[in-house]
Amino acid sequence: MKEERKTMLIVISGPSGVGKGTIFKRLLDNDKSLTFSVSVTTRKPRIGEEDGVDYFFITDAEYQDLLEKDAFLEHATVHDHSYGTLKSQIEEKMALGKNVVLDIDPQGARQVMAKWPDCVSIFLLPPSYQALHDRLYSRKTEPPDVIERRLNNARGEIDSAGLYQYNVVNDDLELACAQATAIIAAEKQRTNRYFPVVE
C-alpha cells in the first residue's frame, strides 16, 4: 500500500483564557506528526528563555527587514515589541513531513487564514463568559485592567467564531481534546492531502 500525504498547517485560536495552550500541548504530546513554530520577537529574552527554543530573538532592524520581505505569515506589535511567525519556518517543517500547529490569538489567526487559505482552522470557545472571567482571574498572571481588556476583546472574538472551519467548546477538557484530535485525524484523510495508491 503506497500512500502520499501532503502536510498541513493547523491554526488553533480562541480568546485569552480559553485553554488554547493546554489543548495545544496535549495535541503535540499525543501526535508525533505535529510540530510547532518558534516565533521571532524583538523583545529581550527573559531569564530561562533560550534563542531558537522559546523565540528567535531578533533586532528591530532585522524585524523591519523581514517585514519588508513579506516574510511573516502573521505579525503584531504589542507595547513596543514586535512578534511574528515566519512563513519559511512553516514551509521547512512541512517539507520535512510535519504538520505544523499554531497556538495563536484571533488577530494573528485571521492573518494566517488570509495568507494560508488551505490551513485547518479551529476556534476554541469557553462554555460561558463567566467561565472565561473566572479562568482569567484564577490564573493570577495579569492585573485586573488587562484581564478586563481581554474579556472585552473576547466578545468580538467569539462573535467571529464562524470564520473558522471548526468550533470546539472547552468545557470538559478531555472532550475538547478528543474533538480537536478527531478534527486533525479527519483532515489527514482529506482527498486534497491524502492520496492512497492501490496496486
Add this chain to the structure above:
Amino acid sequence: MKEERKTMLIVISGPSGVGKGTIFKRLLDNDKSLTFSVSVTTRKPRIGEEDGVDYFFITDAEYQDLLEKDAFLEHATVHDHSYGTLKSQIEEKMALGKNVVLDIDPQGARQVMAKWPDCVSIFLLPPSYQALHDRLYSRKTEPPDVIERRLNNARGEIDSAGLYQYNVVNDDLELACAQATAIIAAEKQRTNRYFPVVE
C-alpha cells in the same frame, strides 16, 4: 451552554468487497446520532425480509410515479428490478435530529453527491486489488463471473476516489473504523453545522 446543530448526510462508498457494510454497521452501533435510510425496491421480498425494515417494497407503477416526481436522491435499475433512496426519508430523519448515513455503491454515491452537495463523502479503498479479489472470492456469495465484473468495476471506482472528500483505506478494520469515526466527529464541529452560543 446553548448549542445548535444542523444534521448531516454521510455517504460511505467504495468498491464491492471493500467492507462498506461492516464499517457502516460499526458506525451505527457506536454513534446514536446516526441512522440509516431504508431504500425502496420493485423486487419481491425474499423470505424473512420485512417491508419498511429491509426495504419499502413498491410496484413498478409506484416507482415510475416517484421517478417522475424526482423523489429519489439516487436510483438504479439492475436486472429488471429498480432501487432508490427517497429524498423525503432523509429529510424527515434529519429533521428529527439524526445524521443519516448511506452505505452505497459508487454509482449511487455520485448521484447523491451531485444532488446533495453538502453531504459528507467517504470513500473506502482496499489495501490492494489482490486483497479485494481475495475478499470477494472468500465471501462465496457470488459466481466467478459476477466477481470478475465487480473487480473490473473496482478499477474505475478506485480511480475516482478523489471525487470524495475523504479516503479511508480498509486494511486494518479497527483503524479504518477509527478514521471514519474521527471524520464524522470532526464534521459535527464544522462551523456550517455547529453553532455554539456563549452567554
